[in-house]
Amino acid sequence: MLKAVILIGGPQKGTRFRPLSFEVPKPLFPVAGVPMLQHHIEACAKVPGMKEIILIGFYQPNDALSRYLSSAQQEFKILVRYLQEFAPLGTGGGLYHFRDQILSGGPSAFFLMNADVCSEFPLLEMLRFHRDHGDVHCAVVLATTANRKQSLNYGCIVESQKTHEVLHFVEKPATFVSDIINCGIYLFTPEIFTHIGMVFQRNQEEKQLPLPTPREDQLWSRQRAEVIHLEQDVFTSLAGQQQLYVYKTQGFWSQIKSAGSAIYASRLYLNQYLQTHPERLVSSQEGGCTVNGNVFIHPTALIDPTAVVSVLLGPNVSIGKGVCIGAGVRVRESIILHGASLQDHCCVLNSIVGWDSTIGKWARVEGTPSDPNPNDPFAKINSETLFRDGGLTPSITILGCNVNIPSEVIIRNSIVLPHKDLSRSFKNQIIL
Template sequence: MKAVLLIGNFSGSLRPLTLSQPLPLLRFCNRSLIFHQLQALKDAGISQVVICHPNKEVPADWTAAIEQLSGELGLKLVCSQETEPAGTAGALKHAEALVTDDGTNDAPFIVVNADVLCSYPLRDLLLAHLKRGREGTLLTTRSEEPSEYGVVVVDERTGGITHFVDRPETFVSDRINCGVYVFSPAIFERIRASSRVSMNELLPAMAKAEQLNSMLLSGYWVKLTSTRSYMGAVASHLEIARYLAPASLAESTPDFTVTGNVMVHPSATIGKGCVVGPAVVIGPNCRVAEGVRLESCTLLEGAAVASHAIIRESVLGLGSSIGRWCFVNGSVLGEAVEVCEALLLNGATVLPQKQLERNIRSPEIVI
């Protein structure tokens, strides 16, 4: 069985983190984002994934990363490069021959947006699709801010979607499109070739034709629209790991204390007297000195925190460093940012390769 992973662009909206790494390769809980999505697809029985992405934006290390992931996961990964931006549905049309084996394969296939993370009940979604026999089945979830997404109106008796509205200005429903689908190959007949078409244009027509089904997600879901959504997703993922993979979480030692869910890479070092957690991820080759307090934060590879610093609700980029006695709150640091000793950072967003020698007391972007 096949699946499609849709990558709209590589920079995404998680700047400054994605200024140094493409979004799919950005580390999330010590694995790349794309690894989590590919692992979920493999667990659902997928053997081949077609990765749709723009041709003009391919990062230098992309091909090597895909080859490594293919070997590590045992999945066949094939890239479909768009010569021109085609939109989410247009990208799918561009990959039609790869998905259908030039029209000889009529099996349904899974589609996942690359900027989405969730609990991925893909086997259940596939079964729901096969049961209803419609052209498409959407994974949906409930949202307190539905106007920010594609909203669906569902017939609760059948699960069929009667209306699909993109970012409605008035309340329509609290159920939204998760960006995870199962489609039958008949969908390709609905997409115009060589044109830019988004899913939000395609899905309303399918709903009107009564060819769109739904399944309500019971687990967590997040669309990575900001670094704040990234941090919220970390907390949810670690909570799931507490039940599904407890061995992946750290425990207290005689030298430091762990509170709540914490993930520490084996190559990282943590000094004496530290208190770490909850919702903390410490990446490869990170160095945390003595007396540090870490809470609701992620340290990406090579980040360093000097003694007696406090880091809360923040992300430290690749190779960034925090000086002694610093207090960093609600901030995001790009790659190789150096924060000097005894500074306050409150709501700072710092682009890569910067050295901070002053306090930032209110939200500010440092360019």
């Protein structure tokens, strides 16, 4: 019997995803037409013996999350539930805090995934790798390769070429250590809790105050002891102990840290749909819609059936529920969210158009992301970032909820906060 745990974070995290996370919890943001979290749940539901999927985070329970969990249970015929942390406890702290519920029923192993990763999720391959190695180790880390510069932003792994044991693990090293990087997807046996428990005990001893303190300070001390990071606190000590192994994937992988990286993740998932969900992709239709490449259109979206000038969509476009698209509209490399309206002859390129926003006739909304080099063997882990080169100029355009762009206006490389009625063109600005 297997379980899966997905770490979804909370409102204090994911600040780089604003203004989109103002309207919906980041894990529920639609990527390639479905909530980000659904890609994880779909992959878990395909694993034989999977009995339960547990979400751990510090979001307050809300209607959107409750509705999604209920619908996911019905769709995938598997128990999906949410456990709320009392405070952010790190990647290992929440796991340890809810260890009794994770181990309930006696699972032989469980997967752990971060919600903000985009992947093919080779869970069956990881399970097979674990069993082929005799089930004697307590953790398998999914990894991929990066170039020297990219690797500095991730956990770096030095492995045994013969056994694939992790010999050395360093989280975000200052200098180059290895081109093998941690993907944030793991397979654990219950023995992992022994190692996390040792860290918890050490934290308690180190952070215990020498004199009696008020109850509030005791609670704070305990909370600090429960903050455990798998990468720094556990993996570094497990490396070289024949307990931690690495499985390298050749499939795609990326992080979804910023809104811009959601566009890149959408592209990857839309391409995967060719094999996994061809029914989610549309093709050119009679009546004025030409589709180029991979495009998702929600069944409730309305494309002008009387268009004299054809609507051109794609490649890599996701159209949400209730979107209205007029004649002659051009959309490329973009996400159009629920209820948006794209009026006649407007153009949306490399952008995210927020819920219930309106793009006027002949208006242009455009970003200029740095696309991965198709000849770069490491392009599969590149993700477009919100700001170019770490500066304050946005690299893509993001419109928040209920933004109105008037006719013949150009918005380029800008972020527009929700509920704005613009009256003129903007370039390279954050519009508050």
